[in-house]
Amino acid sequence: MLRPRSVAVVGASARPGSPGNETLVNLRKGGFPGDIYAVNPRLDAIDGLPCYDSLADLPSVPQHVVMAVGDRRLEACLDEAIALGVEAVSIFSALQSVDDVSPPLRERVRQKAMRAGVLLHGGNCMGLFNFRDGAWLSGFDTRDHPAGGNVALLSQSGAGMSGILDCEERIDFCFAASTGQELGLALEDYLDYLLDQPEVRVIGLFLETSRQPGKLIAALEKARQRRIPIVAIKVGRTELAARLALSHSGALAGSDATYQALFDSYGVQRVDDMAELAAALIMFAQPHPVGEGALVTLHDSGGERQLAVDLAAATGTPLAQLSPATTERLSSLLDEGLPAVNPLDAWGSGGADSPQQMQACFTALLQDPAAAIGAVVHDRAPGGGIYPDYLAYLRSALQATGKPVFLVSNHQGSGSDPRVIAATREGTPVLDGLRTFLVGARCLLAYRDFLARSDPSLPFGPGDDVVRHWRQAIAADPAFGESRAAALLKAFGVCMLAGVEIHAVSDLEELSLEYPLVLKTAAPGVVHKSDVGGVILGLASFEELVVAYEEMSARLGPAAMVAPMIRGEGVEMLLGIVHDEQFGPTVVMGMGGVQAELLDDVVILLPPFGPGRAREALEGLQLWPLLNEFRGRPALAVDHFCEMASRLSIMAVQLAGCVAEVDINPVKLTAQHCIGLDALVVAERPVN
Numbered sequence: 001m002l003r004p005r006s007v008a009v010v011g012a013s014a015r016p017g018s019p020g021n022e023t024l025v026n027l028r029k030g031g032f033p034g035d036i037y038a039v040n041p042r043l044d045a046i047d048g049l050p051c052y053d054s055l056a057d058l059p060s061v062p063q064h065v066v067m068a069v070g071d072r073r074l075e076a077c078l079d080e081a082i083a084l085g086v087e088a089v090s091i092f093s094a095l096q097s098v099d100d101v102s103p104p105l106r107e108r109v110r111q112k113a114m115r116a117g118v119l120l121h122g123g124n125c126m127g128l129f130n131f132r133d134g135a136w137l138s139g140f141d142t143r144d145h146p147a148g149g150n151v152a153l154l155s156q157s158g159a160g161m162s163g164i165l166d167c168e169e170r171i172d173f174c175f176a177a178s179t180g181q182e183l184g185l186a187l188e189d190y191l192d193y194l195l196d197q198p199e200v201r202v203i204g205l206f207l208e209t210s211r212q213p214g215k216l217i218a219a220l221e222k223a224r225q226r227r228i229p230i231v232a233i234k235v236g237r238t239e240l241a242a243r244l245a246l247s248h249s250g251a252l253a254g255s256d257a258t259y260q261a262l263f264d265s266y267g268v269q270r271v272d273d274m275a276e277l278a279a280a281l282i283m284f285a286q287p288h289p290v291g292e293g294a295l296v297t298l299h300d301s302g303g304e305r306q307l308a309v310d311l312a313a314a315t316g317t318p319l320a321q322l323s324p325a326t327t328e329r330l331s332s333l334l335d336e337g338l339p340a341v342n343p344l345d346a347w348g349s350g351g352a353d354s355p356q357q358m359q360a361c362f363t364a365l366l367q368d369p370a371a372a373i374g375a376v377v378h379d380r381a382p383g384g385g386i387y388p389d390y391l392a393y394l395r396s397a398l399q400a401t402g403k404p405v406f407l408v409s410n411h412q413g414s415g416s417d418p419r420v421i422a423a424t425r426e427g428t429p430v431l432d433g434l435r436t437f438l439v440g441a442r443c444l445l446a447y448r449d450f451l452a453r454s455d456p457s458l459p460f461g462p463g464d465d466v467v468r469h470w471r472q473a474i475a476a477d478p479a480f481g482e483s484r485a486a487a488l489l490k491a492f493g494v495c496m497l498a499g500v501e502i503h504a505v506s507d508l509e510e511l512s513l514e515y516p517l518v519l520k521t522a523a524p525g526v527v528h529k530s531d532v533g534g535v536i537l538g539l540a541s542f543e544e545l546v547v548a549y550e551e552m553s554a555r556l557g558p559a560a561m562v563a564p565m566i567r568g569e570g571v572e573m574l575l576g577i578v579h580d581e582q583f584g585p586t587v588v589m590g591m592g593g594v595q596a597e598l599l600d601d602v603v604i605l606l607p608p609f610g611p612g613r614a615r616e617a618l619e620g621l622q623l624w625p626l627l628n629e630f631r632g633r634p635a636l637a638v639d640h641f642c643e644m645a646s647r648l649s650i651m652a653v654q655l656a657g658c659v660a661e662v663d664i665n666p667v668k669l670t671a672q673h674c675i676g677l678d679a680l681v682v683a684e685r686p687v688n
Contacts, residue, residue: 001064001087001088001119001121001185002128002130002133002135002193003130003133003135004034004062004063004064004087004088004135005034005035005063006034006035006036006037006060006062006063006064007027007032007034007035007036007037007062007063007064007065007066007135007137008036008037008038008039008055008058008062008064008065008066009023009024009027009036009037009038009039009065009066009068010039010055010065010066010067010068010069010077010081011039011040011067011068011069011070011073011077012024012038012039012040012043012046012049012051012068013040013046013068014043014046014047017141018068018139019068019092019139019140020040020068020069020139021046022138022139022140022141023066023068023127023137023138023139024036024038024046024047024049025141026129026136026137026138026139026141026142027134027135027136027137029136029144030129030131030134030135030136030145031134032134032135032136033133033134034063035060035062036049037052037058037062038050038051038052039051039052039053039054039055039058040052041053041054054080055077055080055081055084055086056080056084061084061085061086062086063086063087063088064086064087064088064089064090064135064137065077065081065086065088065089065090066089066090066092066127066137066139067089067090067091067092067093068092068139069093070093071093071094071095071096071097071105072097074091074093074095074105074109075105075108075109075112078109078112078113079112081118082112082113082116082118086118087118087119088118088119088120088121089113089118089119089120089121089184090120090121090122090125090127090128090137091109091120091121091122091123091125091183092122092123092124092125092126092127092139093122093123093124094123094124094181095109095123095124095181095183106123106181106183109123109183110183110184113183113184114184118184119184119185120183120184120185121137121177121179121184121185122179122180122181122183122184123180123181123183124158124180124181125158125178125179125180125181126138126139126140126158126161126162126178126180127139127140127177127178128175128176128177128178128190129142129145129165129173129175129176129177130175131145131147131149131173131174131175131176132147132149132174132175132197132199138178140158140162141166142162142165142166143166143167143169145172145173146172148172148174148199149171149172149173149174149199150172150174150199150200150201150202150285151171151172151173151174151200151201151202151203151204151281151284151285152173152174152175152176152194152197152200152202152203152204153165153173153175153176153177153203153204153205153206153281154176154177154179154187154190154191154194154203154204154205154206155176155177155178155179155187155205155206156178156179156180156182156187156206156207156208156209157178157206157208158178158180160178160206160233160274161176161177161178161206162178163274164204164274164277164278164281168278168282170278170282171278171281171282171285172285174197174199174200175190175194175197175200177190182211186211186212186215187205187207187210188210188211188212188215188216188219189212189215191203191205191216191219191223192215192218192219192222195219195222195223195226195228200228201228201284201285202228202229202230202231202281202284202285203223203228203229203230203231204230204231204232204277204280204281205230205231205232205233205234205268206232206233206235206277207232207233207234207235207259208235208236209236209582210582213582213583216262217262217266217583220262220265220266220268221266223266223267224266224267227451229267229269229284229443229447230266230267230268230269231268231269231270231271231277231280231281231284231443232263232268232269232270232271233270233271233272233273233274233277234256234259234263234270236256237256255580255581255582257604258580258582258583258586258604258606260604261586261603261604261605261606262583262606264605264617265605265606265609267446267447267450267451269443269446269447271439271443272439273433275433275436276433276435276436276439276440278436279436279437279439279440280439280440280443280444282440283404283406283437283440283441283443283444284443284444284447286404288398288402288403288404288405289404290372290373290403290404290444290445290447290448291372291403291448292369292372293320293368293369293370293371293372294318294319294320294321294370294371294372294445295312295317295318295319295320295371295372295373295374295375295438295441295445296319296320296322296342296343296344296365296366296368296371296373296374296375297319297342297343297344297365297374297375297376297377297408298343298344298346298358298361298362298365298374298375298376298377298378298393299343299344299345299346299347299377299378300345300346300347300358300378301345301347302345304377304379304410305343305344305345307410308343308377308438309343311434311435311438312343312438314435315435315438315439315442316442317438317439317441317442317445318442318445319342319343320342320368320370320371320372321342321370322340322341322342322365322368322370323368323369323370326340326364326365326367326368327340327341328340329364330344330346330361330364330365333346333357333360333361333364334346334348334357334361335348335349335357336348342365342368343377344361344365346358346361346362355389355392358389358393359389359392359393359396359397362374362376362393362394362396362397363393363396363397363400363401365397366397366400366401366403366405367397367400367401371401371403372403372404372445372448373403373404373405373406373441373444373445374397374403374404374405374406375405375406375407375408375437375441376390376393376394376405376406376407376408377408377409377410377437378390378407378408378409379409379410379411380409380411380412380413382416383413383416384412384413384414384415384416384417385413386407390407391407394406394407404444406437406441408437410434411432411434412432412433413432414430414431414432417430453613453616454612457610458608458609458610458646458649458650459493459610459611459643459646459647459650461492461493461647461650461651461654462491462492462493462654466491466492467654467655470488470491470655470658471655471658474655474658474659474683475658478683478684478685479683480680480681480682480683481501481522481524481559482499482501482520482522482561482678482679482680483499483501483522483561484681485662485679485680485681486498486499486676486679488681489648489651489662489664489676489679489681492647492648492650492651492654493647494644494647494648494651494664494676495640495644495673495674495675495676496664496675496676496679497563497564497566497675497676497677498563498564499520499561499562499563500513500561500562500563501522501559501560501561502549502558502559502560502561502562503558503559503560504558505546505549505550508542508545508546508549508562511562513562513563513564514564515539515540515541516537516538516539516540516564516565517539517545517562517563517564517565518535518536518537518538518539518562518563518564518565518677519535519536519539519545519548519549519552519560519561519562520534520535520536520560520561520562520563520678521534521535521552521556521557521559521560521561522559522560522561523556523557523559524559526556527680529678532555532556533552533555533556534552534556536548536552537565538565545562563677566668566670566673566675566677568668568670568671568672568673569633569670569671570636570668570669570670570671571591571626571627571636571669572591572592572593572665572666572667572668572669573589573590573591573592573641573666573667573668573669573674574588574589574590574591574592574593574602574663574664574665574666574667575587575588575589575592575641575644575645575648575664575665575667575676576588576648576661576662576663576664576665577648577651577652577659577661577662578604578661579660579661579684583606584656585607585652585653585656585659586604586605586606586607586652587604587605587606587607587609587645587648587649587652588602588603588604589602589603589604589605589614589617589618589641589645590602590603590621591621591623591626592665592666592667593665593666599622599623601621601622601623602621603617603618603620603621605617605645605649607648607649607650607652607653608646608649608650608652608653609645609646609649610646611639611642611643611645611646612642613646614641614642614645614646614649615638615639615642618638618641618642627669633671634671635671636669636670636671637669637670637671637672637673637674638669640669640673640674641667641669641674643674644667644674644676648662648664657684658683658684659681659682659683659684660682660683660684660685661680661681661682662679662680662681662682663679663680664676664678664679665678665680666678
């Protein structure tokens with residue numbers, strides 16, 4: 001597929017711009033070292049290349065066949081290729097026919113290739129480019145690409161590939177592929193392949209969905225082990241975008257929260273648009289390592305320095321705090337009235353010595369121990385050019401420190417392009433972005449922090465006998481009341497409130513619990529007890545308990561739970577397991593109680609994970625400050641909650657395929673303890 005000895009183009013054409021012609025142009029432009037065959041019965045030759053009537057007429061069987069034909073002819077051409085023993089096929093077309101039959105053309109092509117063992121790329125794609133080996137297997141034009149690149153790009157969207165590949169000459173690519181419908185090989189297959197290639201330094205993804213979630217996880221784990229950063233756009237966050245992804249790719253977009261959890265687990269740096277993706281790839285491709293610390297920036301404008309501060313806060317990009325020694329050194333270099341801070345405005349009177357002063361200031365910034373990367377943030381020269389002094393600032397600081405440096409403009413230079421000017425004056429404006437560098441800097445620093453993340457061992461889970469017992473018990477009886485749910489969770493080390501199940505007033509007389517008590521309905525089918533008046537708190541005596549039970553049982557039935565009240569000021573949290581249709585069990589943590597749905601302040605993690613990872617995730621909650629010291633109240637027992645979450649994550653893995661859902665809400669978190677007050681467990685439904 002990627003390094004064929006020979007390529008045949010079925011539907012080869014002499015018409016410029018057609019896929020049948022562009023494929024031939026690309027193979028020659030890329031310096032393809034093998035045999036190139038053109039198949040077109042209506043032509044004798046194309047640009048000196050002889051044409052053959054069919055694949056069967058070729059002097060040898062090609063390893064890779066590019067189908068540059070319409071959908072009406074495609075199936076017959078594929079049949080011929082399979083009969084000849086062709087090993088790999090690329091299909092650009094969308095495989096849609098107005099008068100199609102069942103099964104549709106797309107499915108017939110997929111099944112034929114699978115049965116024959118043919119490696120299939122596409123359909124509805126723009127092909128692939130193996131720049132290292134000269135196999136430019138695409139039917140669409142591209143720019144010149146130098147050899148020796150270190151960036152790979154994989155996109156399920158054709159334009160998601162070409163929008164960067166063809167236009168961004170600051171990136172030297174070694175490989176790019178548009179995978180389209182993925183009827184055969186999928187993005188995950190190419191990702192796994194690329195992680196084994198020594199030249200690959202960073203990989204960009206344009207992802208609509210994963211058709212092979214298990215293989216994607218395995219590839220991301222390989223990337224983590226080999227320290228190869230991955231930068232991704234994942235579309236389908238909104239309901240409309242998810243529906244459009246389905247109509248475009250034929251596959252569900254999947255839960256965006258779960259994809260974010262996946263990315264967090266494996267250090268994938270997520271960006272929002274193509275400009276941010278290109279900027280991050282450029283920054284990861286540079287050769288200088290990112291050490292400890294944060295970002296320092298040099299400016300020649302006080303207002304634009306303030307803009308950098310605002311945008312850094314908005315993008316979550318950390319700025320370095322300068323040491324007293326650096327502050328003192330900068331103060332000796334700066335003109336009167338310029339504060340020695342980061343970001344630094346070092347442009348004073350603008351005299352003849354200003355370039356030397358700016359250069360010295362930038363080097364001093366980058367030499368600070370808290371500086372990991374640095375940027376000179378200056379506007380471009382008239383016409384979109386770059387003043388040589390700006391590059392001198394970078395080179396001087398790089399030579400002195402070896403730290404990554406970047407030249408960044410507040411606004412790009414497209415405004416000098418004559419075509420851009422003409423289009424804008426015609427009423428079709430062309431604009432450029434502002435924030436992309438800071439997003440890229442955030443990605444660099446976050447990936448460094450991910451690689452340094454400690455990976456402590458997981459808490460000990462229950463023994464195999466406990467797991468086996470519960471799997472067998474759930475298979476025999478999948479129904480769960482609250483007491484059984486609590487027993488299950490306790491067996492896996494999750495701390496739950498000890499309650500007693502009752503079914504009659506006479507059961508109350510046998511209780512030996514300390515007042516005050518809480519009474520909760522245990523009626524089947526009641527999920528949110530508080531919504532139906534199924535929770536009564538603060539029952540201070542036996543008489544109050546009897547009255548409350550009689551009233552509740554009259555409304556909701558006799559099944560109920562009685563448990564001690566948990567004393568102590570704190571907050572209510574939630575903890576649970578949710579089954580994702582693509583990636584299986586996930587663990588949900590966040591703010592709980594009756595406000596859980598209103599606040600929606602939760603995070604999702606892929607299991608299993610340790611308490612430290614749980615704490616990192618909790619720090620991303622909007623209401624995280626409530627869990628620490630707050631208005632004289634001591635910090636809450638967050639470590640206990642993280643331990644509980646970690647144990648639940650182990651249970652999620654050990655009972656995968658057996659338990660579909662767990663909802664522990666609320667979890668009462670105080671300064672002293674953490675305990676689940678209510679639990680719902682839903683067993684996995686057997687597949688008929």
